[in-house]
Each structure stands twice: as structure tokens, then as C-alpha cells.
Amino acid sequence: MPDRTPILAANWKMHKTIEETERFLAEFLPKLPEPGPEVVICPPFPSLKSAVEHCAQSRARVAAQNMHEEPEGAFTGEVSAPMLLELGVDGVVLGHSERRQYFGESDEALARKLPAALRAGLEPILCVGENETQRDSDETEGILTRQIEADLADVPEDNLGEVVIAYEPIWAIGTGRTATPEQAQEACELIRGLIESRSGGAAVAIRILYGGSVKPGNAAELIGLPDVDGALVGGASLDPGDFAAIVDAAT
Numbered sequence: 454m455p456d457r458t459p460i461l462a463a464n465w466k467m468h469k470t471i472e473e474t475e476r477f478l479a480e481f482l483p484k485l486p487e488p489g490p491e492v493v494i495c496p497p498f499p500s501l502k503s504a505v506e507h508c509a510q511s512r513a514r515v516a517a518q519n520m521h522e523e524p525e526g527a528f529t530g531e532v533s534a535p536m537l538l539e540l541g542v543d544g545v546v547l548g549h550s551e552r553r554q555y556f557g558e559s560d561e562a563l564a565r566k567l568p569a570a571l572r573a574g575l576e577p578i579l580c581v582g583e584n585e586t587q588r589d590s591d592e593t594e595g596i597l598t599r600q601i602e603a604d605l606a607d608v609p610e611d612n613l614g615e616v617v618i619a620y621e622p623i624w625a626i627g628t629g630r631t632a633t634p635e636q637a638q639e640a641c642e643l644i645r646g647l648i649e650s651r652s653g654g655a656a657v658a659i660r661i662l663y664g665g666s667v668k669p670g671n672a673a674e675l676i677g678l679p680d681v682d683g684a685l686v687g688g689a690s691l692d693p694g695d696f697a698a699i700v701d702a703a704t
């Protein structure tokens with residue numbers, strides 16, 4: 454079994470003010486097992502600085518939920534990698550299905566964002582996944598293949614293993630409907646195979662997470678699958694007790 458440290462990432466989406474972030478971390482951080490899996494908190498932009506400060510004395514790291522590929526420029530409303538680095542942020546979620554669906558995030562933009570994040574020293578968590586119609590019409594493999602090939606096209610082979618990929622079937626996000634272990638394993642195995650076709654070393658090293666209605670009750674089974682190296686957790690990560698229980702399930 455390859456020695457990949459699991460990652461549990463909390464995707465808070467547009468939830469939690471600075472005060473709520475601090476309250477969460479005051480309760481959650483003391484519950485972190487030592488040693489244990491990697492833990493990444495992804496709060497909204499305004500809470501990043503405070504989250505970095507509060508996590509500094511812990512094993513938890515902090516990631517943003519989006520970034521622009523240029524270091525600076527006339528891009529109103531956007532945030533760049535150097536700005537995130539200055540805050541002490543370690544990573545960035547890219548290509549979440551909500552960004553693809555509601556904000557027009559394209560594979561072309563992601564192909565630029567991935568290398569930009571890596572060049573800056575930010576660990577990218579790239580989200581991919583099919584919607585319900587695509588799954589029902591047996592398009593899952595084609596969708597995942599297209600997203601992985603397009604989004605990672607300009608990431609050099611040497612850096613591929615540094616990317617984290619989150620397989621998030623859209624029909625399982627926030628719905629309470631989790632992929633079955635067979636579905637999650639099959640998709641994550643496919644993704645690892647796609648990485649392997651470019652670099653055998655990267656395929657062994659790369660961490661592939663499952664995301665979509667992960668809860669304390671189903672986390673252990675999903676994270677225990679051979680090609681699943683952790684979870685990207687939305688709703689259940691908003692509660693410090695629930696997220697700590699999910700981290701425990703991976704420990």
C-alpha cells in the first residue's frame with residue numbers, strides 16, 4: 454500500500470464570519486489527534502488571516518477557495534496567489550463545481566490557475582465530478598477524463614504529484630446522497646489511472662479525495678477505500694464536533 458498521508462479538508466463555502474471562524478477553531482483545534490491526517494481549513498477570504506494565526510500553533514493548515522491566475526492586474530473582485538501567500542495561506546481549492554456552475558469557471562481558466570498556484574508554492578485542490586444527468590447517461594468516465602486532461606494540461610509532469618484532486622459527484626454535494634463506496638473507488642481509480650498515463654511516480658504520490666455528503670457516519674468507509682486519500686467536506690465541516698469526528702475516522 455503506498456504511503457500517502459490522508460487529507461481532510463473543510464470547505465466552508467460562504468459560511469462563517471471572522472468571529473465564527475475563531476469560535477470554531479477554538480473548539481476544533483484542541484480535538485486534533487497527534488499524530489493524525491493532514492487537516493486543511495478553507496474559510497471565506499475575510500477569515501483567512503485570522504484562521505492562519507489561530508492554526509499557527511497546530512497541525513492544521515489553511516487554504517483559500519479560489520484565486521486568479523495572474524499575480525496582479527485589472528481583475529475586479531479577484532485575489533491572486535501572492536496575496537494569499539502574504540496571509541500565510543498554504544493552498545487553494547480550484548474548480549469547485551459551484552464555481553464552475555454559478556461563476557463560469559472554465560477548464561481553460563483552470564489550466565492557467567493550476568500551474569500558477571504551483572509556481573507560487575500553493576497546494577492546489579482541484580475539484581472534478583459529473584452531474585446526475587451525466588452519471589445516468591454513463592458519461593462519468595468521459596467527463597472526469599476531459600476535466601483531468603484539460604485542467605492539468607499545463608502542469609509539468611514533475612509537479613503533478615503535488616496536486617490534490619477531489620472527486621466530487623455534483624449529485625452528492627449538499628444533498629445527503631453519498632456516492633456508494635464502489636462508485637467513489639471506481640472514479641478515484643480512474644483518476645489515478647489518468648495521472649499514471651502521464652507519470653507513474655505522480656500516480657503513486659498524488660492524493661485523491663472524495664467529496665459529497667461526507668459525514669461522521671460514512672467517512673471511515675469512504676476514506677478507507679484503496680484510491681481515496683481523504684475527503685473534502687462541506688456541510689459537516691461547519692460543526693467542530695462533526696469535523697473532528699471525520700478527522701478521527703481517518704486517523
Ligand code: PGA
Pocket residue numbers: 464621625626627628629664665666667685686687688689
Ligand atoms: P457537502 O459539500 O459535504 O456539503 O456535500 C462538499 C463540497 O462541496 O465540497
